[in-house]
Amino acid sequence: MRSPRRLPLLVPVLLCALAVLAARPTDGMDGDGGSGTGTQVARLYADAARATRQYEDGRREAEAQRSKALEYEKRLDRQRQKIDAMHEDLGRIASAQYRGAGSLPLTAQLLLADDPDGWMRGQRALDRADMAVNNAIGRSLRAEAQLAADEAKARATWRALEERNADLAELKKEIEGKLEAARARLDGEADASVSAGSCPGAVRPDPPDTNFGRDWVAPVETYTLSASFGSGGARWANRHTGQDFAVPVGTPVRSVGAGRVVKVSCGGAFGMQVVVQHAGGYYTQYAHLAAVAVDQGDRVRPGQWVGQSGSTGNSTGPHLHFEVRVTPEMGSALDPVPWLSQRGVAL
Structure with a gap:
């Protein structure tokens, strides 16, 4: 059975952190023991950014595998050609196994041999023919089994990659939906606080990595x-x-x-x-x-x-x-x- 096109090589699973992201609570306490929409937004913002990075990493990984998949498909084609050639060799060997130098089968040559040496030569020829047939059959069977295993592994790998990318896209969409709702609540709460002249306390989410390696940065990352x-x-x-x-x-x-x-x-x-x-x-x-x-x-x-x-x-x-x-x-x-x-x- 021929394998479908665009079959990638095995790729490392880099997206195992998805389960952690999906299960991570976003309504928990903030770093100072308080809670609030600002903390939820901060955590959801970080989760959304992380999910987006992993989604894009998955897409890039899939694209990188496409060139490898083409090379892998060529290898599978070469395997198929070798198997076809083996089948042709088997046919030729089987035809020649029972024929000698003339038109008589080898078994007839053995019966008509005039001396023991001739009989032994015929027997050795027959043994070599049997061995050649058995070896060719063994190589063909092994090649066919390896081809089937490779094709099944490639199909399973491609399906897993597509499923993970679909899961990432769904997770990204879910987090962004939660983030949009939390942003709307935060915006409303902020306007109410300012209108009332009562500033809320500092929101202190889990501190992000601030080791930028430089003394000055832009005030926002994407804008x-x-x-x-x-x-x-x-x-x-x-x-x-x-x-x-x-x-x-x-x-x-x-x-x-x-x-x-x-x-x-x-x-x-x-x-x-x-x-x-x-x-x-x-x-x-x-x-x-x-x-x-x-x-x-x-x-x-x-x-x-x-x-x-x-x-x-x-x-x-x-x-x-x-x-x-x-x-x-x-x-x-x-x-x-x-x-x-x-x-x-x-x-």
């Missing part, structure tokens, strides 16, 4: 740049004083460098916000947040989460408003894009 420094619009009294990053509600917001948190507040045009002081007399502001992950006075590292993006305050949609200042207050802003570029961060 679309929107309103830029100095741009005009009806939303601002004068000019825009920062750089906006369009990101979904709940996106982790990171401190761009090492420093100390000098302000955590909610209310007013910036909604929930965090201000961090850095060496050299610079300050960075992270505004319109839906949740904060630090308290005033905390020391932060490059890339450490300081909050989660939102749409609180004077905002028409979820985004991060990021400013660089030379004082902790408004009115001393610098263009953040060249400031970050000078520190090795290209936006």
